[in-house]
Amino acid sequence: MVTANNTPETRRAGFAAILGAPNAGKSTLVNALVGRKVSIVTHKVQTTRFQVRGVAMHGLAQLVLVDTPGVFAPRRRLDRAMVAAAWAGADDADVLVHVIDAAAEARVMAGEGKGQDKRASADVERVMDGLKATGRKAILALNKIDLLKRDTLLGLTQHFFESDVYDEVFMISAEKQDHVKDLADAIARRLPESEWLYPxxxxxxLPERMLAAEITREKLYLRMHEELPYEMTVETESWQERKDGSIRIEQTIYVTRDNHKPMILGKGGTAIKVIGQQAREELERELGCDIHLFIHVKVRPGWGDERARFNALGLNFDA
Structure with a gap:
């Protein structure tokens, strides 16, 4: 039984894995469903590196939304671990949601797709193949519909629905939050009856230490974007709650090459100062207290092959 607005009458709770190619809009969708920022969002592909769980209340249903790393063709150990984390999130979920960048897919189908569009389309096929292997039906969320005409969207919907991978399709704009509530209704209906899993x-x-590191990593990507090397990570090294209610945080940005360090620091330290200020301001908004943030940059060749770094991210080193 559901209420007039399609939300369950009895308490329900469960996990919904948000799957898709890199840059499909998964993190934006999770943030929109939760109503708060729980996952970082940048224009750089493969921003999400591990499972991030956002908790959304929808009527009497508690939706635990698992924002997974993008599914793509892995080349490095870190890539393999990220893809493995995405499918692990799917294996444990009650509901599967496949997010597709409809605008990129439309360009490819029209013969206008360039390099990144074609890679994204190939990754969509990888997700679909993976979903077929599970034997489970998924919800399809065609994202970024605000960039397309209705006829194009209808053609895309028919194309994907005929694959027999999905049993429901939603046309959404996660950024503009168009039809996101309809998608939440559908997820809520599929969850098992249960007491809520979280307060x-x-x-x-996401532990606050990891949240702090993710926010700093987001500010790095947003400021530097193309210039910033992919082989970079941020770790929160210390977290001290002080008597006055403020928090002192020390973080380290690890890069793999000597020439990456001055890129992040900027001339006279100007770049890292701005990044630190932006990260501190957002942390203060999120945590509701004064933050004293200290960021260091260190060169650590081969950090992407260190088991400890994977453990810190919650990734399987042996994937």
Missing amino acids: EDQIAD
Whole structure:
């Protein structure tokens, strides 16, 4: 039974894995469903490196939304671990949602797709193949519909629905939050009857230390974008809650080459100062207290092949 607005009458709770190619809009969708930022969003592909769980209350249903790393063709150990994390999120989920960048897919189908579009389309096929292997039906979320005409969207919908991978399709714009509530209704209906898994006011289960590192990594990507090397990570090394209610945080940005360090620092340290200020301001908004943030940059060749770094990210080193 559901209410007039399609939300369950009985308490439900469960996990919904948000799957898709890199840059399909998965993190933007999770943030829109939660109503708060729980996952970082940048224009750089493969921004999400590990499972991030956002908790959304939808009527009497508690949706635990698992923002997974993008599914793509892995080349490095870190890539393999990220893809493995994505499918692990799917294996454990009650509901599967496949997010597709409809605008990129439309360009490819029209013969206008360039390099990144074609790679994204190939990754869509990888997700579809993986979903077929599970034997489970998924919800299809065609994202970025605000960039397309209705006829194009209808053609895309028919194309994907005929694959027999999906049993429901939603046309959404995660950024503009168009039809996101309809998608939430569908997820809620599929969840098992259950008491809530998290306190009602909790919006994520990401530890605050990891949240702080992710926010700094986001500011790095947003400021530097193309210039920033992919082989970079941020770790929160210390977290001290002080008597005055403020928090002192020390972080280290690890890069793999000597020439990457001055790129992040900027001339006279100007770049890292701006990045630190932006990260501190967002952390203060998220945590509701004064933050004293200290960021260091260190060269660590081959960090992407260190088991400890994978453990810190919650990734399987042996994937």
